[in-house]
Amino acid sequence: xxxxxxTAEIADRVVELASAGRRAAIATVVRIEGSSYRRPxxxxxxxxxxxxxGGVSGGxxxxxxxxxxLRVIRTGTPQLLHYDTGADDRTVWxxxxxxxxxxxxxxxxxxxxxxxxSLREIRQRLEKASPFAISTLVDGRTDVGRSIVLxxxxxxxxxxxxxxxxxxxxxxxxxxPPELIVCGAGDDARPLVAYASEAGFAVTVVDxxxxxxxxxxxxxxxxxxxxxxxxxxxxxxxxPRTLVVVKTHSFAHDRDWLKVFLKTSASYIGLLGPxxxxxxxxxxLGSASDGRVFAPVGLNVGADGPEQIAISVVGELLAVLAxxxxxxxxERNRQSMPSDRAGSVAGVVLAAGTSSRMGxxxxxxxxxxxxxxxxxxxxxxxxxxxxxxxxxxxxxELVQRALEGIRYxxxxxxxxxxxxxxxxxxxxxxxxxxxxxxxxxxLADMPFVTTAMMARLVxxxxxxxxxxxxxxxxxVNAPPILYDxxxxxxLATSEGQxxxxxxxxxxxxxxxxxxxxxxxxxxxxxxxxxxxxxxxxEGRH
Numbered sequence: 283x284x285x286x287x288x289t290a291e292i293a294d295r296v297v298e299l300a301s302a303g304r305r306a307a308i309a310t311v312v313r314i315e316g317s318s319y320r321r322p323x324x325x326x327x328x329x330x331x332x333x334x335x336g337g338v339s340g341g342x343x344x345x346x347x348x349x350x351x352l353r354v355i356r357t358g359t360p361q362l363l364h365y366d367t368g369a370d371d372r373t374v375w376x377x378x379x380x381x382x383x384x385x386x387x388x389x390x391x392x393x394x395x396x397x398x399x400s401l402r403e404i405r406q407r408l409e410k411a412s413p414f415a416i417s418t419l420v421d422g423r424t425d426v427g428r429s430i431v432l433x434x435x436x437x438x439x440x441x442x443x444x445x446x447x448x449x450x451x452x453x454x455x456x457x458x459p460p461e462l463i464v465c466g467a468g469d470d471a472r473p474l475v476a477y478a479s480e481a482g483f484a485v486t487v488v489d490x491x492x493x494x495x496x497x498x499x500x501x502x503x504x505x506x507x508x509x510x511x512x513x514x515x516x517x518x519x520x521x522p523r524t525l526v527v528v529k530t531h532s533f534a535h536d537r538d539w540l541k542v543f544l545k546t547s548a549s550y551i552g553l554l555g556p557x558x559x560x561x562x563x564x565x566x567l568g569s570a571s572d573g574r575v576f577a578p579v580g581l582n583v584g585a586d587g588p589e590q591i592a593i594s595v596v597g598e599l600l601a602v603l604a605x606x607x608x609x610x611x612x613e614r615n616r617q618s619m620p621s622d623r624a625g626s627v628a629g630v631v632l633a634a635g636t637s638s639r640m641g642x643x644x645x646x647x648x649x650x651x652x653x654x655x656x657x658x659x660x661x662x663x664x665x666x667x668x669x670x671x672x673x674x675x676x677x678x679e680l681v682q683r684a685l686e687g688i689r690y691x692x693x694x695x696x697x698x699x700x701x702x703x704x705x706x707x708x709x710x711x712x713x714x715x716x717x718x719x720x721x722x723x724x725l726a727d728m729p730f731v732t733t734a735m736m737a738r739l740v741x742x743x744x745x746x747x748x749x750x751x752x753x754x755x756x757x758v759n760a761p762p763i764l765y766d767x768x769x770x771x772x773l774a775t776s777e778g779q780x781x782x783x784x785x786x787x788x789x790x791x792x793x794x795x796x797x798x799x800x801x802x803x804x805x806x807x808x809x810x811x812x813x814x815x816x817x818x819x820e821g822r823h
Contacts, residue, residue: 283459283603284482285323288336290408292327293401293815300393305330307351308397311338312362312420312452313386313443322441323454327392330355333661338387351389354548360427362391362420362450367399388420390427392575400429412459415422422449440774459484459602460523463548465539465699466530467494467506470588474527475500477596486518489530511538520546522682522694524675525599527579529554535564544569547679549692550602552579552595571687581608602691607668623744627764628718629667629736630709631659631690632781633726634675634698643677644727646684647812653684656728662724663688667735671712672726673705702781710765710773721770723782724762730802731762739764748794752786755803759786 292308296798311327319340324635326344327335328351338347342803343365356360361715365423366384401417407414413434419426421770426449434455440453451679459482464471467489479502487500495506509515520526526548528539535552540563543551551574553560560577564570580594581601601608607626633645633655645655653662663670670690674681675698696710706723713721720743722736739751743764751764761781765773804811 283457285321285325285454286408286456286459287479287482289323289404289456291337292325293405293408295327296392296398297403297405299329299399299748304393304614305355306392307354307389308392308750309338309347309351309363309387309389310418310452310454311385311395312388315384323324323456324451326351328352328355329392331728341387343387345464346387348385354389354391355611358391358394359397360388360420363387363389364588387421388418390418395453397429397615400431403431405408405485408456411455413455415453415455417451417453419448420452430566440714445614457695460525461486461520463488463518463520463524463526463543464529465526466554467491467499468529468531470591471529472587473592474529474595475503477592478599479503481596481600481641483525483599488518489759490535505636511535511542515542520548522547522549522678522692524548525552525602527552527554527595529579533563540564540569541567544572544575544696547674547682547692547694549574553577556593567684567810569686573685573687574682576602590641614782623719625719626668626717627740627743628713628716628721629662629665630706630713630721630723631662631670631672631726632702632705632709632723633659633681634673634678634705634708635697635702636676644678645677645681649729649816655681656684656688657729658724658726658731659688659690661731661733662736663690664721665722665740667722667736668718669713669716671709673709673712675699675705697768706782707774708784710770713776714767714770718767720764720766722762722764723750725781728804730804732802735798735802736762742796744793748792749789749795750786752790752793752795754795754797756800758800758803759790760803 296306299409301414306327306329309328311320311322311324313322320338325336325340326338326347328348330350332352334348335346337344350361350363362385364386400500404416415432415434416429418429444453462478462483463486464475465488467487471487475487479485483653484504486505487495487508488505488509489495490510492508495508497506500506520543526543530536530539540551540553544567553575555578557578564575569575576598579598580591581597583594585591585594597608646653659672669692672690673693673695675695678694691712693708693712695705697704709723710721722739724731724736739762743751749766749769752759752761763786769785773782
């Protein structure tokens with residue numbers, strides 16, 4: 283998410299330099315393997331006087347890239363650089379690196395007409411809130427450095443490198459940053475807004491006190507909004523990609539803001555203050571079990587004062603977005619040492635469809651006294667997935683209300699009408715941004731899938747080297763299915779119907795499988811399916 287802001291700053295600076303008759307080059311990370319400080323799309327601007335903006339590593343590559351970029355500025359010839367930081371002698375070209383990975387970086391002149399034209403279009407795209415992509419030929423016989431700016435239909439598209447007849451093409455996908463709404467513009471909000479903005483969030487500060495919303499107090503905020511909880515809150519348009527921190531230092535105002543955002547589909551709502559105070563507010567609102575509320579807000583790092591508290595809050599925001607359990611990296615590495623497959627497994631519940639054949643949203647139809655979607659997601663939560671991802675689409679806010687009290691990460695699929703594989707792509711994309719070694723995919727309309735079934739898939743995965751573990755219902759393969767991380771890239775290209783069927787068919791000979799009674803293979807597509815399920819459940823009692 284940091285790339286959106288970084289790209290905007292670099293594009294603005296290049297246009298400014300070109301207007302002044304100056305020259306510059308841009309270095310872009312196009313591929314990484316193993317350990318790397320920055321991800322594909324990270325950029326470093328090198329001006330003709332040697333000054334730089336941005337970064338392509340943690341500081342170990344910048345000096346060498348800068349020297350090469352200055353030559354590119356003089357010659358106009360782009361270069362694709364390769365740094366291998368995992369060699370046995372721990373050195374790369376005498377740079378003394380030792381990061382156990384490799385990185386490819388493309389360096390091109392930024393102020394020549396062709397690139398400048400693309401950057402101007404990129405600037406226009408960055409002013410909007412829609413994802414887009416930049417495809418650049420980084421290696422080939424001719425036209426190296428040519429870029430095309432493209433529309434991206436969904437937020438689940440990912441940056442990639444392709445090789446075709448023209449050469450090697452790097453396509454960078456830029457997604458708008460997540461929105462952070464900070465309620466309360468007191469002095470202690472200033473470091474929070476500054477740090478969150480630097481981390482890549484688009485921050486809105488809202489307060490009923492106009493004087494507190496001076497631009498010089500919050501220079502990095504995207505928007506300053508003068509409002510009370512009963513004011514024009516619709517303009518904030520909170521959705522599942524919105525995170526909220528409430529910190530007005532007023533019990534009544536905190537309660538009223540919390541009440542506002544609990545009615546939205548915001549995925550995270552943090553509340554500053556002691557636990558007893560938070561419990562009282564949530565008790566008054568009847569929302570003590572809402573899993574989206576983090577109160578007290580922040581990670582337990584022994585923070586003292588506004589700056590340290592702000593760091594703990596931003597750390598928690600990043601962990602929630604990534605679906606990660608905060609902790610020491612040292613401990614995570616140690617815990618994963620006993621087995622190559624001892625790491626976390628994500629759960630992906632697809633709950634975005636329109637139920638067109640049912641005539642109503644089947645996810646809210648009750649089975650044994652609870653909505654179907656709550657039944658399935660609740661069982662997935664008990665299976666211990668980390669993270670548990672629920673892909674939302676049709677009637678997303680109503681689904682979130684049905685899931686109150688369950689801890690999960692919502693992912694919005696705006697393209698849900700295009701079929702189940704669009705939701706599969708969104709869920710796998712979210713899982714790819716976590717440390718999960720694998721993901722179990724389950725449909726939210728399968729009432730007889732149990733916690734034990736999902737846990738068994740994970741157990742079998744850990745005991746084998748199979749790239750996927752399939753559920754077999756008397757010869758029929760269907761979800762839940764576990765996919766190893768090595769298959770995430772293939773799943774990300776799934777189209778149409780079938781929930782990853784092409785990946786299962788391609789790797790069926792390598793798969794492990796677990797057999798379940800054919801009666802467990804039941805989903806609700808039509809009213810008669812629901813009646814049959816009800817009769818089956820009632821027959822058990």
